[in-house]
Amino acid sequence: MLSKKRGYFFILDALLATLVIVIGVLLIFSSYVNVPKSTQVELLSDDLMNFLSNTKIKDINNPYAGIGGYLWNQGAITDQENTLLQQIGEFYATNKLDVADKFIQNLSAGAVPQQFRYEVWMDGVTIYPKTKTPEHIKSRNSTGLLLTSKKLTFGIINRTTSNLWGPYKAEVYVWEK
């Protein structure tokens, strides 16, 4: 009787062996699944936003944007107590978008690693980059992970007349190329 059922055992054994092989293969391939790591991009967007919102004009040593620099001498920057984000907001409020674009470019050049792209928005308007290249747009549209940091910003244009600008929603978008 048992000797006649030996074939079933072989079949069952073969099925189990196949199952083991399939599971093994799945296991090997699943270990190669590419899970996007959000941490680095998230940190970078927060870092860039914190840099812009916590650093004051008087704290930077930059020949373009710092005290005694090009913009200071031109009279485009007048308040050394402004944070960089406030200064961007002030440029936006006074419709100096070209200056804002170059200002951000100068300050963030060394702050963001080459493999990342980023944008700075103010009040729903892209301030940097003012002109988006096709590569930039393609990169943004095709990225798997784009993260943003947001802040509120406001300030005073003229300390004598106390003209207030804002409040604006400031956003920094960062993604990997």
Place this chain on the structure above:
Amino acid sequence: MGKIIKKKKAIFFTFIAITIMAIFILVFTPQADVGLEKDTQAITSRISSVDDYVSDLQNRYFENALRTTTYKTILSLIFYMNSTGSYIANLDSAFSEVMLSGKINGVPIDTITGKNIMSGNTLIDWNNKIIQTAKDTFNVNTTIIVNSVSVSQTTPWNIESSISVNFSVNSNVAQWSKSATIKATNSIEGLPDPYYLVNTKSTSSYTNTIKKSGVLFSQWDITKTREHLRNGTYVHWESSDAPSFLMRFTNTISSSSCCGIESLVNPNKISPSDQRESYVDYLFWSHRFSNDCAQLYNINGLWDEFRYFKLEFNHMTIYNVQDTATKTC
């Protein structure tokens, strides 16, 4: 029986292999990066963002909004006095109404002054702007209640405004409720003196802008007084009878304990130029010496440029111009 078991030995090996594989699968299967820790990080980050906003609101935004609306309110009240030619009956009440609603006695002040100053610039307008922007940025609901508004002077050249507010910020993860008293200081330099505007409304519309004199107490002489008069600058004397800037809004011409300021009236800018008064502004229009000619002195040293300029004895000595003075009568 023993033979059967012996023949089934292979299947036991297979089960052992499956068990080991199952353990490997459980241990090494990549886990999705979603969990309690991730949620906690997200909530912490969100709370931190909104907390920064609450801190900015309390420590910077309210003060900035108060400073800008204080300046615009004071400027509007000055233009209002210029338009109506009358003083403000109750400054605190008028200041509060204009600052919060842009109205005075229920009427939009811009329609009276013909200036576009308060429209869209009241404290309520600025509060609504931050409420809307915070909603767009952080998806939080902010409520701001202004309990009281006041304005005062503690130094001669600055006005201090103050508001008491209750505010709350509600997000889907936390709620903030706070009360605060916010103060802002504005310089009065550059603002027109309302006392001049009201008093010359019907005759010459004499506008004199507040500008602090840089002359020290011991430096006054006929030359400095001439410049002082020419430039329409203001000076603060300790323990003088002069009213403060804010007292000039209500025609309260009495001594300010802290903040009295005065200027000299230019005889060339008033009509008639020759009046029997001391030409110190608050004495001039309060007619303090109009019936006391014996106490007035013609300051002849200035008459080449400012004919009919007179001072009473006290100011003549303070400005150190007695050498060129003669009694008026």
